[in-house]
Amino acid sequence: MPISQGISLPAGLAERAESGRAASILPLRLRGAVARARGKQLIGPIDLDITRRGLTIVMGPNGAGKTTLLRLMHGLQRLSAGEIIWNAPQSQVRDRQAFVFQSPVMMRRSVLDNVAYPLVLRGINQADARAQAAEIATEMGLGGLLDQPAPVLSGGEQQKLSLARALISAPEILFLDEPCANLDGRATREIEAILQKAQGDGTRIVMSTHNMGQARRLAQDVVFMYDGKVHECAEATGFFEDTPKTPEATGFINGDIVE
Amino acid sequence: MDEILHGTYEAARLIVTLDRDLLEIIVLSLKVTLTAVAIASLIGLPIGAWLAVNRFRFRRIVIAVLNALMGLPPVVVGLFVYMMLSRSGPFGAMGLLFTPSAMIIAQVLIITPLIASISHQTIRDLWAQYHDLLISLNATRGQRIISLLWDGRRALLTAMLAGFGRAVGEVGAIMIVGGNIEHATRVLTTAIALETGRGDFAFAMGLGMVLIAIAVLVNLAIHGLGRTERSSVW
Numbered sequence: 001m002p003i004s005q006g007i008s009l010p011a012g013l014a015e016r017a018e019s020g021r022a023a024s025i026l027p028l029r030l031r032g033a034v035a036r037a038r039g040k041q042l043i044g045p046i047d048l049d050i051t052r053r054g055l056t057i058v059m060g061p062n063g064a065g066k067t068t069l070l071r072l073m074h075g076l077q078r079l080s081a082g083e084i085i086w087n088a089p090q091s092q093v094r095d096r097q098a099f100v101f102q103s104p105v106m107m108r109r110s111v112l113d114n115v116a117y118p119l120v121l122r123g124i125n126q127a128d129a130r131a132q133a134a135e136i137a138t139e140m141g142l143g144g145l146l147d148q149p150a151p152v153l154s155g156g157e158q159q160k161l162s163l164a165r166a167l168i169s170a171p172e173i174l175f176l177d178e179p180c181a182n183l184d185g186r187a188t189r190e191i192e193a194i195l196q197k198a199q200g201d202g203t204r205i206v207m208s209t210h211n212m213g214q215a216r217r218l219a220q221d222v223v224f225m226y227d228g229k230v231h232e233c234a235e236a237t238g239f240f241e242d243t244p245k246t247p248e249a250t251g252f253i254n255g256d257i258v259e
Numbered sequence: 260m261d262e263i264l265h266g267t268y269e270a271a272r273l274i275v276t277l278d279r280d281l282l283e284i285i286v287l288s289l290k291v292t293l294t295a296v297a298i299a300s301l302i303g304l305p306i307g308a309w310l311a312v313n314r315f316r317f318r319r320i321v322i323a324v325l326n327a328l329m330g331l332p333p334v335v336v337g338l339f340v341y342m343m344l345s346r347s348g349p350f351g352a353m354g355l356l357f358t359p360s361a362m363i364i365a366q367v368l369i370i371t372p373l374i375a376s377i378s379h380q381t382i383r384d385l386w387a388q389y390h391d392l393l394i395s396l397n398a399t400r401g402q403r404i405i406s407l408l409w410d411g412r413r414a415l416l417t418a419m420l421a422g423f424g425r426a427v428g429e430v431g432a433i434m435i436v437g438g439n440i441e442h443a444t445r446v447l448t449t450a451i452a453l454e455t456g457r458g459d460f461a462f463a464m465g466l467g468m469v470l471i472a473i474a475v476l477v478n479l480a481i482h483g484l485g486r487t488e489r490s491s492v493w
């Protein structure tokens with residue numbers, strides 16, 4: 001893929017991700033995990049293992065529970081039953097994850113200060129944080145926009161900003177909720193290249209997508225969700241090339257309407 | 260008609276020549292009101308932010324009380340402060356009645372609910388936008404409030420200006436607790452009331468023009484802030 005060769009993440013990012021893995025917070029295990037809201041069961045019970053390396057794609061029809069699953073793993077959605085087990089104490093896991101939301105959250109600040117924000121929260125001084133932010137934002141093609149107010153960026157630029165802001169803290173695991181929805185083909189490829197680079201540098205990636213082509217290009221593992229449950233959890237090659245085991249998944253891949 | 264023309268001319272002359280009495284009253288007005296706005300902001304802004312980001316048992320009731328306090332008649336606030344500060348009142352020993360401090364206290368009571376309420380609404384909307392991001396980034400409680408106050412600073416400045424506008428034009432409470440004493444507690448509004456009653460329209464109109472100019476400036480600033488807020492969305 002030619003685009004990926006043009007993108008190199010800042011020096012230090014890879015090492016930071018690498019050194020973090022000395023005592024990794026992964027693997028992540030879900031055991032009978034259930035999420036409820038207002039008495040209604042949203043997803044579960046779910047058993048799932050997120051291994052140390054790789055790129056997992058979460059797929060499934062609208063309302064299947066993909067967003068809820070990602071939020072549950074990240075700790076944004078309260079666990080109602082079951083267990084979520086990290087390979088590290090709870091107090092350490094939050095700072096070593098990052099989340100990219102489907103609709104980007106643009107703080108009312110400049111692009112530069114948005115990207116620098118996670119470092120500032122961690123107590124790094126403003127000048128150093130800004131220098132690192134400038135570097136990573138420029139790598140992602142936001143170089144000409146550093147002083148713009150973030151809320152005026154285009155949809156694609158906002159997604160890139162979100163990704164830069166997520167990667168600047170060199171997370172061990174990165175959750176992305178449909179990061180390429182609303183993006184054109186070129187922007188989608190650029191983001192895929194960034195993700196592949198980050199993954200090569202040791203960042204574990206778990207993302208949801210509705211884009212079948214993207215799933216085929218990126219996935220090493222596929223989690224297929226349907227009606228709040230994990231219907232299939234398989235290696236990508238097996239999932240796409242052999243027939244999936246359940247009729248719902250087969251129908252979904254073939255683009256049929258899953259009733 | 261003649262009286263109005265003459266009054267206007269005299270008023271303009273007083274302003275242009277920087278009449279000493281006029282200037283003294285303007286300066287005291289600004290001193291009292293700016294101090295009150297500063298204190299009310301120090302109290303009101305954090306309360307507004309805190310109410311916006313914390314869930315607790317009596318939150319709704321506190322917000323309802325805050326909104327009710329916003330509609331409190333200033334004269335009643337004046338009466339209340341008077342009773343507190345009068346010699347037989349609980350704070351009588353401090354000897355604050357009929358001093359600028361008493362006027363500041365009354366104004367703080369009048370505009371703090373206004374500033375807290377407006378900042379609460381602003382911060383609540385911003386918090387709805389930022390909530391997931393700030394939780395995801397593991398921001399501490401203090402960091403959250405600082406980030407929200409900073410990013411909402413334009414709207415918060417608007418709240419402070421609204422408080423200023425209300426305080427500088429207030430007359431009832433100030434009259435009661437300040438006493439409108441010449442060279443001591445006489446401010447724009449109380450002086451206008453007095454001079455009008457006395458029939459010195461020129462002086463009253465001069466003061467009125469200054470007060471109107473201040474109010475117009477404040478409203479222009481609020482309008483300008485609101486526009487930049489919307490057009491650039493930050």
Ligand SMILES: Nc1ncnc2c1ncn2[C@@H]1O[C@H](COP(=O)(O)OP(=O)(O)OP(=O)(O)O)[C@@H](O)[C@H]1O
Nearest residue numbers: 037038040042060061062063064065066067068069
């Ligand atoms: N806070 C909530 N309260 C009630 N129901 C909720 C809540 N959050 C999610 N749901 C419901 O849970 C189900 C799963 O939602 P979720 O957003 O996880 O689906 P999704 O797979 O991400 O869908 P999409 O592809 O449309 O993004 C939906 O039926 C949704 O209505």
Ligand SMILES: [Mg+2]
Nearest residue numbers: 066067068177
């Ligand atoms: Mg979703």
